[in-house]
Amino acid sequence: MEYRVIGKTGIPASIIGLGTEHLDGASGRDIDSTIHAALDAGINIIDVFMPGPDVRRKIGHALKDRRDRVLLQGAIGSTDIGDQYDISRDLATCKRYFEDLLRYLQTDCIDFGMLFFMDSDQALDDVSENGILAYARQLKKEGKIRAIGASSHNPDVAKKLVLRGWIDLLMFSINPAFDMTPVGENTLDALEGGFHVPNRQGLRPERHELYQLCEKHEVGITVMKTYGAGKLLSAEHTPFSAAMTTTQCIHYALSRPAVASALVGCESAAEVSDAVRYLDASAEAKDYTWIFQEEHGRLDQACVYCSHCQPCPVGIDIASVHKYLDIALLGTDRIPPSVRQHYLALPARGEDCITCGQCETRCPFAVPIMENMRLAETWLGRSAT
Ligand code: SF4
Numbered sequence: 001m002e003y004r005v006i007g008k009t010g011i012p013a014s015i016i017g018l019g020t021e022h023l024d025g026a027s028g029r030d031i032d033s034t035i036h037a038a039l040d041a042g043i044n045i046i047d048v049f050m051p052g053p054d055v056r057r058k059i060g061h062a063l064k065d066r067r068d069r070v071l072l073q074g075a076i077g078s079t080d081i082g083d084q085y086d087i088s089r090d091l092a093t094c095k096r097y098f099e100d101l102l103r104y105l106q107t108d109c110i111d112f113g114m115l116f117f118m119d120s121d122q123a124l125d126d127v128s129e130n131g132i133l134a135y136a137r138q139l140k141k142e143g144k145i146r147a148i149g150a151s152s153h154n155p156d157v158a159k160k161l162v163l164r165g166w167i168d169l170l171m172f173s174i175n176p177a178f179d180m181t182p183v184g185e186n187t188l189d190a191l192e193g194g195f196h197v198p199n200r201q202g203l204r205p206e207r208h209e210l211y212q213l214c215e216k217h218e219v220g221i222t223v224m225k226t227y228g229a230g231k232l233l234s235a236e237h238t239p240f241s242a243a244m245t246t247t248q249c250i251h252y253a254l255s256r257p258a259v260a261s262a263l264v265g266c267e268s269a270a271e272v273s274d275a276v277r278y279l280d281a282s283a284e285a286k287d288y289t290w291i292f293q294e295e296h297g298r299l300d301q302a303c304v305y306c307s308h309c310q311p312c313p314v315g316i317d318i319a320s321v322h323k324y325l326d327i328a329l330l331g332t333d334r335i336p337p338s339v340r341q342h343y344l345a346l347p348a349r350g351e352d353c354i355t356c357g358q359c360e361t362r363c364p365f366a367v368p369i370m371e372n373m374r375l376a377e378t379w380l381g382r383s384a385t
């Protein structure tokens with residue numbers, strides 16, 4: 001397993017995490033075997049978003065004696081009504097649900113308390129005015145959560161969460177289809193309605209800007225809907241010309257800026273095994289660029305961080321250099337010191353480029369890589385001011 005630090009939390013998470021939504025209704029034995037397969041594979045982050053107490057109890061049972069090996073994401077701002085999840089912005093209800101979660105999971109601390117379903121400006125107002133944000137901060141002070149996060153499907157609202165400094169991490173829905181959906185469209189409606197991608201115009205800048213903003217502010221992202229609720233894996237339901245593989249979906253999510261972990265919903269040990277096969281996959285198996293080439297045209301020489309141009313003979317991680325360069329070139333703001341530090345920490349950087357040109361022959365999007373290596377050094381290198 002590989003691990004990445006979740007932004008400013010400083011906590012390393014496995015690059016593949018486990019979503020537990022699909023375990024709802026499963027037997028205790030199946031929940032045990034799925035969660036144990038994940039932990040045995042080195043997965044150390046699990047999102048617990050579950051309506052009914054029964055499944056939460058079973059997850060608690062599966063984690064018993066292994067709690068210290070896993071990071072838990074739990075919701076603040078949700079509740080259960082008749083075993084169906086619901087959103088709550090009532091402080092007393094949120095407190096009861098959170099305390100229940102601790103009890104069912106047999107723990108006294110959830111690592112990440114996630115403000116739940118922050119998809120509208122109204123949600124921002126409600127968690128602030130109803131004392132839910134203050135409650136999350138209190139939980140952090142008391143050590144009942146280690147960091148405050150939020151879950152969202154709306155890039156505009158998520159940006160506000162980051163800019164207001166409310167959160168340390170963000171769980172956001174990321175996959176190629178959502179990233180092509182205009183911000184005004186409800187991505188969950190798109191899922192329900194057959195998962196077409198309306199007005200396809202390539203990757204939407206507002207979503208890309210969110211990921212860059214997170215990188216800039218050191219808000220780590222954990223990804224939900226990595227497989228688009230399974231529809232991207234289905235030839236019948238995909239909006240693209242062919243089904244994606246789980247490896248391609250995971251690679252797409254992991255190649256967005258700021259992403260620490262791609263959570264995948266699994267309902268069996270076999271599905272966990274399928275997901276972690278990503279770790280041994282070849283560059284060809286990970287390649288998702290056909291989506292953009294076949295259906296969505298050129299991307300105006302913009303890097304999509306796919307790593308199709310690798311390997312570089314001097315070991316430059318070309319996608320990572322582009323992630324930091326793109327943030328450096330954003331607007332007129334001062335370049336955040338953390339971005340420069342991350343750039344300088346790369347084992348090889350723009351200054352090491354020997355202009356061999358091999359990468360440019362492999363990039364499907366005609367990105368001027370050699371010129372960008374020079375620019376990266378100018379803006380972020382040791383002699384940059
Ligand atoms: S330079 Fe091209 S091939 Fe390399 S990561 Fe960027 S888009 Fe992909």
Ligand code: SF4
Nearest residue numbers: 312353354356357359
């Ligand atoms: S041109 Fe530079 S970045 Fe590209 S492969 Fe050659 S050395 Fe690496």
